[in-house]
Amino acid sequence: MFRTLISRFLQGLLVLFVLFTVTFFLIKALPYGPFQTEKAIPDHIREKIESYYGLNESIGTQYTRQLGNLLKGDPGVSLRLEGRPVIEIISQAFPNSLQLGIVAMAVAIVIGIPLGVLAAWKKNSSLDYASMAIAMIGICIPSFVIGPLLAENFGRRLEWLPVMGWSPLSPASWVLPAITLGLGTAAYLSRLTRAGMLETLSQDFVRTARAKGVGSMSILTRHCLRGGLIPAVAYIGPAFASIISGSVVIESIFVVPGLGLHFIKAIEVGDAPVILGIVMLYGTLIIIANFATDLLGLWLNPRLRSSN
Template identity: 70%
Template sequence: MLRYLINRLIQGGIVMIVLFTLTFFLVKSLPGSPFKTEKAIPEHIQARMNAYYGLDQPLPVQFAKRASNILKGDFGSSLRLEGREVTEIISQAFPVSFQLGIVAITLAIGIGIPLGVIAAWKKNSLLDYSSMALAMIGICLPSFVIGPVLANRFGQEWQILPAMGWATLNPLYWILPAITLGLASAAYLSRLTRAGMLDTLSQDFVRTARAKGVSQKNILIRHCLRGGLSPAVAYIGPAFAGIISGSLVIESVFALPGLGTHFIKAIETGDEPVLTGIVLLFGVLIILANFATDILAYWLNPRLRS
């Protein structure tokens, strides 16, 4: 177990280095300048601003300085929002994105796993076919299509739920963004859960339990659930990654004060410090989520421990 933990830490460190390197050079390859505005800036002022932020130095020198500062915990200041530290921007906007991601993945797990278990239990029934058909629809519809439709119907036309804005303590504001983000993951989880449960239900120990007169309910819950959930659990980490990355777009659809607005604006203006900070933050979250799901998979499936 100790070797496994060390290997995962090393892999996580390599992933973060690659993320930082790719983000830095991709942002530098974007056209334009972060200081360009609607009004033309004189060349000498543009040159002084580039010199102040070190943008006039060769790319390898800029890369080395940025890497050194990040290792010290200094992510720098935003090039677009003068005087604002990257850590300040993230600390103010990240709680909204994180809360939305947690609500969405919880919703996906709460819908997808029970639906998959029931579909496997009622194999080849109308309930099985209908639930898998709904899951396929959820997979095929992208979140950036579902979001505007839900906001228009439930928010503007029917005025049942808020279509814009965010309230940390008011669950009504969470529903539409969370459904938009969690629907596709719930669909994948239901299909993976169904496949895992059907595979477990076909094992020899299940037939032995049935021959001994064990009820179908006990077989499903006590004997099959733990092993049947392994494929779904392995997917939860990548699902959380997809939800977090997808929230950056959905936040713009529902006008949420999360990291999405800063992320999109940073791309438009080439604000490398903000982009790097957000990408590395989500990288850490994804690595931790995958690590947690691996530990849970080890607990569910003893065969993986060898």
């Protein structure tokens, strides 16, 4: 088990290095720079600006300097926001994005896992067919379509919930963006949970427990739930990654003051330090989520612990 955890940690470091390298060179391949505005900047002023930020140096020098800054925990300063530190931008906007991601993940788990358990327990019933049909619809409809529909119906027409804005202390402002982000993940979780539960329910020990007169609820909670949730738990890490990356669009739809708006603006103008800082932060969060998922999977499945 310890060897597996060390291996996952080293793999995570390698992934972060590759992510930084690919992102850096993709930024450099953009056909525009951070100082291309509608009003042309004189060449001598442009040269001074690029010299100040080190943009006139070789690609290798810029790569090494940026990598060294990230290893020190300092992505640099924004080229778009007049030298504002990237750390300051992230520290102010990231709490809102993180809160939105956590709430959306909670929505997905609360909806998806119980729905999948019920569908498996009532296999081939109307509840099973209806829940899986709803899950398929949730998978097929993207979040950027669900968001405006929810905003139009529950925000503008019924006026039950605010459509725009975000307040960390106002749960009403969380509802629409969190549900928009969480529904697609809930659909996947329900299908994975159903598949895992059906496989567990078909095992010999379940039939033995029923022959011994063990109650249905006890079979479900004590004998099947732990093993049946393994596929869903394994998906939670990638699901969190999907929610974090998807929040960029949802934050724009519901005007959430998170990292999504800064990320989009940075891409529009080629602000490399901001792009790299946000991408590396997202990558680190995804790796941590996958690492936590691996730990939970080891706890749920003793065979994985014994094989490492």
